[in-house]
Amino acid sequence: MDPGTSEKRVVEMEEIVRLAKARGFIFPSAEIYGGFRSTYDYGPLGVNMLRNVKNAWWRSMVQLRHDVVGLDAAILSSPKIWAASGHLENFTDPLVDCRNCKERWRADHLEPGPDGRVHCPNCDSTDLTEARAFNLMFKTFAGPVEDESNAAYLRPETAQGHFVNFSNVLRTSRKRPPFGIAQVGKSFRNEITPGNFVFRTREFEQMELEYFVPPADAAKWFDYWCNERFEWYVDLGIPRDMLRLRAHDKDELSHYSAGTSDVEFLFPWGWGELEGIANRTDYDLKAHSAASGEKLEYFDQATGERYTPYVIEPAAGATRTMMAFLIAAYDTDEVAGETRTVLRLDPRLAPYQVAVLPLSRKETLLPTAQEVLGLLQPVAMCDYDETQAIGRRYRRQDEIGTPLCVTVDFDSLEDRAVTVRDRDTTEQVRVPIDRVVEEVRARLGG
Known part of the structure; x- marks a missing residue:
């Protein structure tokens, strides 16, 4: 079988949710109080794995490149940023209310029934309000007085921090286009219909790169980043046949985008977005330049040219990416006549x-x-x-994705050696204690 394809059975979402809670990957938030809708806490295994996902992204996007630097921008931000970026005007969903059961739904997610009328998914009533725009940003107030002069917003994306800091980073890093600014951080969207476990939540983490390029080179770099980001998931263990790259139709494009493609994963419910790669053109830098009065341009001393760079943006969700890796790694097989559950996670991601x-x-x-x-x-x-018993402990480690088990037995007291067991093959080898670090490093890939 091609290592880039998958032949194992389709995983049910209930299996992943059950494993996540039972083994300490993900817990429902505030569970002792009945939970809080669409919020989750990452347990001892989950926090390790989520950190590994983010570290793998950072290593690929920043550490192993000379043309990308990092940023950690504030979560609370001035309303002027969101007015300039278009979020106050355009970052909305069309909503309808059911007058019968009082549930609220996204109008663009509702299809007419056989009778040609739109029905409430909850109570089947057709008594729905007219659609109206609802802004997805969380609004709060900075200061002791809750009035519009003190209004602030939790960021709905990390990207704007890159744009408003463009001049600061350009000056201090001494980079020149093409170059990128990378950031991993929390974002918040007041989704009306969150769901599918951690796929769509109101609080989530993003891994975003804004890559600034000469306008004439934007198409070339867009294709480059589409390929780079697709291969990142394959390199970390997702089979190719569980991934696809889908270009957006014109009616799907955001107001700033000249072209967008999504890396999609085959979730148990169907294809869903892992990451979007967008050509944002010069929309953001020009919008913030006009609103702030500050020039957000690049001057090429070699050619004497001054221009506003175009931006290629690969933007991934860390939490939904972690879930995709869990689903892709989930497997069952038979060992010594018994069925075992095993997470075949890449060692770089394993908790x-x-x-x-x-x-x-x-x-x-x-x-x-x-x-x-x-x-x-x-x-x-x-x-x-x-x-x-040691057998049960092996099974537990298989189920949480631990690549190697090192067993210390009574012979170890005499021969100063331990047994190293491989998760995937279950093969065991005897290794001297003074060589165990070397053995583990070699098996983990360095």
Whole structure:
């Protein structure tokens, strides 16, 4: 089978949700109070994996490139930013209310029934209000008085921080187009119909790059980033046949976009967006320049040309990307006549890369097990588990995606060696303790 394709069975979303909660990836937020709709907390495994997803993105987009620098902009921002960017006017959904059951729906998500009329998805009533625009930004107030002079907004995207800091970054980084500004951070959208677990939530994390290019080169760089971003998901373990690149039709394009393509993933409910790559043209820089009175341009000293760069924007959701990696990695097989669940996560994404497992809780074994743990912790994220039978502990580590288990047994006290077990093959090899770090590094890819 081509390693870039998948032949395993289709995963049900309920399996992922159940695993996420049972093993500590994702919990419903405020669950002891009945929950809070469309909000989630990331548990001990989830916070590790989400951090790994973001670190993998940052490594690819910033660390391994010479033409991209980082930024961490404020979440609270001036209303002037959102007026200039068009969000106050254009960042809206058309909403209708059901007069019968009082539920609210996005009008563009409702299709007429066989009778030609639009029905409420909740109660089937056709008594719906006219559609009206609803702005998706969360509004708050900065200061002691709640009036319009103190109005502020939680950012609905991280991108505007890149644009308003364009001159600052250009001056301090001494970069020149083509160059990019990368950011990972929280965004907030008051979605009316969130759902599908963490796919669409009101609070989420984005991984965004704004790549500034000469206008004549925009088409070339748009194609470049479409390919780069698609291959990033493949490199980290998503089969090619679970991904596709879909160009937006003209009626789908945002008001700033000259062209957009989405990297889509085959979720259990169908194709859904992981990342959008957009040619934002010079819309944002010119809009902020006009609103602020500050020139947001680049002057090429070599040619004497002054221009406003075009922007190519790859923008991904960290949380939905993590969910896609979980779904793609979820598998079942048979080991020793028993069915096991296994997450075949790339080691770069796995919550733990290594689990150190003393065969017994007897005091004679624990000092050696903790010695091995101490050797491995500087080179990998490690779990340590000394309870239950060793077979059950192996199954648990398989289910949470740990690539390697290192078992310390009673022979270890004599031969100063441990057993290293591979998650995917279940093969085991005996390795001297003084070589265990070298062995683990080699198996994890460096």
